[in-house]
Amino acid sequence: MALGRLSVALLSALIAFGALAKTQEVGLAELFPDERQARTMVVINKVLERFHYRDFALSDAFAGEVINNYFTDLDSGRLFFLERDVERFQRSAARLDSDLAKGKIDTAFDIFRVYRMRVDSRVDYALSLLQQPFDFERDERYLFKRDEADWAANEAELNDIWRKRVKNDYLLLKLADKSDEAIREQLRERYTGITRRIHQFTADDVYQAFVNAYTRTLEPHTSYMSPSTSENFDISMRLSLEGIGAVLRAENEYTVIQRTIPGGPARQSGQIQTGDRIVGVGQGLEGEMVDVVGWRLQDVVDKIRGPKGSVVRLQTLPKSETVGGRMREVSLVRNEIKLEDQAAQRFIIESPENATALRIGVIEVPAFYRDFRAESSGQRDFRSTTRDVRALIKELKADEIDGLIIDLRGNGGGSLTEALELTGLFIEEGPVVQVKDSFGKIEVEVDPDPAIFYTGPLAVLVDRNSASASEIFAGAIQDYGRGIIIGEPTFGKGTVQTLIDLDRYVPGDDTQLGRLRLTMAEFFRISGASTQLKGVEPDINFELGLQGIEHGERSLDNALPWGRIRPAEFEVKAELDLAALKRRSAQRIVNDDGFRMLLEQARVLSEIEAQDQVSLSERERRAESNRRDQVLKERKAAFLRARGIEPVDEDADHVDEEALEKQQEVIDRILTREAARILADMIVLQDAGERPRAAMSD
The missing domain is CATH 3.90.226.10 (2-enoyl-CoA Hydratase; Chain A, domain 1)
Structure with a gap:
C-alpha cells in the first residue's frame, strides 16, 4: 500500500519504460546477504569516496540517516512499522558505518524481514475490516500525509490508523459510484496484492533498495542497479519505446505522472497531466480495469507497456483532486516515440x-x-x-x-x-x-x-x-x-x-x-x-x-x-531595462481571463497541496469535490467561450479528441501570448529610441 520511495530507488531510467515483473514467492530463509553483495558494498564505498562530486566519508551520523531513509523508503506512510521496530534498529546505527565499510549489510536484511512480517499482519487486519460495515455519517478525519507523523506506539494505535485507511479506500471507490460488492472485492485484491508483491522481493531486490537508501542519503541522483536490473535496463534500451510516453514515479501508494514526453500518446491526448495519479490500468477497450494502488512502480509500468497500436486504459485521480476525489478514465493508443x-x-x-x-x-x-x-x-x-x-x-x-x-x-x-x-x-x-x-x-x-x-x-x-x-x-x-x-x-x-x-x-x-x-x-x-x-x-x-x-x-x-x-x-x-516591461505585463495580466483561470487553478492546487487529511464523511467529501470541480470548470469554460470555443465535456462517455486537443492548445498558449506581448513591448521601446533595434542576419 505505502511502498513509497522504495520503488523509485529501483531505477529511474528503467521505470520510465518498464521492467520484468516477478511471479514467484521468495521464502524468508532466502532473504540474507551473500558474499557478492558484501563485495559490491565495498566497491561502492570506494567509488563514492573517490569519484562522487560531493565529499563523502562514512560516519555514525551518515549511517543513522541511511537507516532513517531505509525505513522511509520501505514505509513512507508509516503504516507498517511500530515505534519499537524503528528504535531497535536505530540503536544499531552506531556500528553500521564500520559494518558498511567492511561490506556487512545484515542490518538491511533484518529490517526487511521485520517489514515483511508487519505487512502480512497489517494486510490480515485490513481484510478483516472488509467484513464489517462502514459508517460514513460519522464525523472523523483521516491523516493521509503521514511521512512526518510519529510511528505508531502500539498495535492498538496502528489498528486505528488502518481502520481509517481502509474506510478511506472504500469511500474513494464509493464516490466513483461502485457497488458495495465490487468495492470490497477490489480492496481485497488490492490488499492481498501488497502481500504478494512484497513476498516476491528477492535478496537482490532488498539489497538494491537498501543501497539506494544509502546513496540517496548522499545525493538524490546517485543510484544503484543490481545485475538483474542492469540486464533488464539493457533489454529495455534495445527495445522500441512503445507505451504512453510518460515518466512515472512512486509517491506513497500511488504511481504519479512525473512528466509526459513530447510526441507521446499521453501528452497528445491532453487528458494526462503532470501530477495525475494512476489508480487503475485496463487492456484494450473492454479489458478489466486492474487496481494498481500500492503496486511496485516497475510492475505498473509493465502493465502500461504493450504492442504499438494497442489500447491501454488508465484510471487516474487528477492532480486537481485530493486523495478520495473524482477519478477519470482515459484511453490511449500505445505508440513508439520517434x-x-x-x-x-x-x-x-x-x-x-x-x-x-x-x-x-x-x-x-x-x-x-x-x-x-x-x-x-x-x-x-x-x-x-x-x-x-x-x-x-x-x-x-x-x-x-x-x-x-x-x-x-x-x-x-x-x-x-x-x-x-x-x-x-x-x-x-x-x-x-x-x-x-x-x-x-x-x-x-x-x-x-x-x-x-x-x-x-x-x-x-x-x-x-x-x-x-x-x-x-x-x-x-x-x-x-x-x-x-x-x-x-x-x-x-x-x-x-x-x-x-x-x-x-x-x-x-x-x-x-x-x-x-x-x-x-x-x-x-x-x-x-x-x-x-x-x-x-x-x-x-x-x-x-x-x-x-x-x-x-x-x-x-x-x-x-x-x-x-x-x-x-x-x-x-x-x-535590458525591465521596469517598463514588467509594469505593462502586470497591468495586462490583472485583466486577462486566461491568467485568471490559471491563477484559480493554482489556488486550488495550492489548497490541495496544503491539505494533509480528509473527511471520512461521504456528504462532506462529495461537496468538497464538487465545489472544486465546479470552480475549475466554470473558470475554464468562461475563458474558452471568451475565445469563441465551446468547452469539451471531459467526463462524457465519448470525448471529442480533436476538439480537446484544440482546447488544450489554446490554454497552453496563454503564457506564450503574454510572452509575445512582452517581446513586442520591448521592440516598440527600442524603436522609440531607447535602444537601436537589432536586425536579423543570415
Missing part, C-alpha cells in the same frame, strides 16, 4: 495591442535531441534540435517576423552538444557553460560556431519543468543579455551523472556486481552561478500562485546546494 515527434515546431502570434502590429515568431523546443546513431553512421543530414531550429528561423524570417520566442516549457533537457550549438545560433563565439568535476577541474564549453544566425529581438519562455540543457541555454542567453527570460523559475537540475560498471573495479573476477549511476560533475553558468537547486530566475516572472508548492530539485532530499565559481571571460551584449 525523434521527429519531439521535433521543434513553429507558429506566429500577431500582437495588435501595440501601436504598430507586430509579428512574433514562436519555436517550441520540447527536447534537446540529436540522432547520434545517424550521425555516427555518417549521415550528413541527421536530425538535431539546432538544425531544426535553424530551418524554422529561416522560414520565420521569410514570413517577416519582428521578434522570436524560444519556448522551452516542459523541456527536461537532453544533449549538451545541442544546448551549446543552439546557443551559438544567437551569439558570436564565446563560452556557454562551465563544468566542474569531482576533482575540482573546470572545463569551459564554448559555442562551436563563431557565426551568429539570428540577431533580432529574442525571448526565452521557461517554466518549472525546464531543466538541465534548457537551463544551460536560458542561463547563457540571460548572462549575455542576448534576450529576455520569461516564465517561472526553472527546475534546478545542475548536476551531471555517468553510468559506472562496477565489475571494472574487480578485474579477473567473473562475478557481476551491477552498476552505479554516479553524480560526478556540476554545471555552472558563465557568470559563475550554478544552475543547481535555484535554476534560472526569469527576468519577468509569471506569478502563478504555485510558489508554495515544492517542485524540482528544491523538493528533493539531500540535493546538492547552489554554488558559485569564478566567471568565465565573456562580453555582455546588452543591459
Whole structure:
C-alpha cells in the first residue's frame, strides 16, 4: 500500500519504460546477504569516496540517516512499522558505518524481514475490516500525509490508523459510484496484492533498495542497479519505446505522472497531466480495469507497456483532486516515440495591442535531441534540435517576423552538444557553460560556431519543468543579455551523472556486481552561478500562485546546494531595462481571463497541496469535490467561450479528441501570448529610441 520511495530507488531510467515483473514467492530463509553483495558494498564505498562530486566519508551520523531513509523508503506512510521496530534498529546505527565499510549489510536484511512480517499482519487486519460495515455519517478525519507523523506506539494505535485507511479506500471507490460488492472485492485484491508483491522481493531486490537508501542519503541522483536490473535496463534500451510516453514515479501508494514526453500518446491526448495519479490500468477497450494502488512502480509500468497500436486504459485521480476525489478514465493508443515527434515546431502570434502590429515568431523546443546513431553512421543530414531550429528561423524570417520566442516549457533537457550549438545560433563565439568535476577541474564549453544566425529581438519562455540543457541555454542567453527570460523559475537540475560498471573495479573476477549511476560533475553558468537547486530566475516572472508548492530539485532530499565559481571571460551584449516591461505585463495580466483561470487553478492546487487529511464523511467529501470541480470548470469554460470555443465535456462517455486537443492548445498558449506581448513591448521601446533595434542576419 505505502511502498513509497522504495520503488523509485529501483531505477529511474528503467521505470520510465518498464521492467520484468516477478511471479514467484521468495521464502524468508532466502532473504540474507551473500558474499557478492558484501563485495559490491565495498566497491561502492570506494567509488563514492573517490569519484562522487560531493565529499563523502562514512560516519555514525551518515549511517543513522541511511537507516532513517531505509525505513522511509520501505514505509513512507508509516503504516507498517511500530515505534519499537524503528528504535531497535536505530540503536544499531552506531556500528553500521564500520559494518558498511567492511561490506556487512545484515542490518538491511533484518529490517526487511521485520517489514515483511508487519505487512502480512497489517494486510490480515485490513481484510478483516472488509467484513464489517462502514459508517460514513460519522464525523472523523483521516491523516493521509503521514511521512512526518510519529510511528505508531502500539498495535492498538496502528489498528486505528488502518481502520481509517481502509474506510478511506472504500469511500474513494464509493464516490466513483461502485457497488458495495465490487468495492470490497477490489480492496481485497488490492490488499492481498501488497502481500504478494512484497513476498516476491528477492535478496537482490532488498539489497538494491537498501543501497539506494544509502546513496540517496548522499545525493538524490546517485543510484544503484543490481545485475538483474542492469540486464533488464539493457533489454529495455534495445527495445522500441512503445507505451504512453510518460515518466512515472512512486509517491506513497500511488504511481504519479512525473512528466509526459513530447510526441507521446499521453501528452497528445491532453487528458494526462503532470501530477495525475494512476489508480487503475485496463487492456484494450473492454479489458478489466486492474487496481494498481500500492503496486511496485516497475510492475505498473509493465502493465502500461504493450504492442504499438494497442489500447491501454488508465484510471487516474487528477492532480486537481485530493486523495478520495473524482477519478477519470482515459484511453490511449500505445505508440513508439520517434525523434521527429519531439521535433521543434513553429507558429506566429500577431500582437495588435501595440501601436504598430507586430509579428512574433514562436519555436517550441520540447527536447534537446540529436540522432547520434545517424550521425555516427555518417549521415550528413541527421536530425538535431539546432538544425531544426535553424530551418524554422529561416522560414520565420521569410514570413517577416519582428521578434522570436524560444519556448522551452516542459523541456527536461537532453544533449549538451545541442544546448551549446543552439546557443551559438544567437551569439558570436564565446563560452556557454562551465563544468566542474569531482576533482575540482573546470572545463569551459564554448559555442562551436563563431557565426551568429539570428540577431533580432529574442525571448526565452521557461517554466518549472525546464531543466538541465534548457537551463544551460536560458542561463547563457540571460548572462549575455542576448534576450529576455520569461516564465517561472526553472527546475534546478545542475548536476551531471555517468553510468559506472562496477565489475571494472574487480578485474579477473567473473562475478557481476551491477552498476552505479554516479553524480560526478556540476554545471555552472558563465557568470559563475550554478544552475543547481535555484535554476534560472526569469527576468519577468509569471506569478502563478504555485510558489508554495515544492517542485524540482528544491523538493528533493539531500540535493546538492547552489554554488558559485569564478566567471568565465565573456562580453555582455546588452543591459535590458525591465521596469517598463514588467509594469505593462502586470497591468495586462490583472485583466486577462486566461491568467485568471490559471491563477484559480493554482489556488486550488495550492489548497490541495496544503491539505494533509480528509473527511471520512461521504456528504462532506462529495461537496468538497464538487465545489472544486465546479470552480475549475466554470473558470475554464468562461475563458474558452471568451475565445469563441465551446468547452469539451471531459467526463462524457465519448470525448471529442480533436476538439480537446484544440482546447488544450489554446490554454497552453496563454503564457506564450503574454510572452509575445512582452517581446513586442520591448521592440516598440527600442524603436522609440531607447535602444537601436537589432536586425536579423543570415
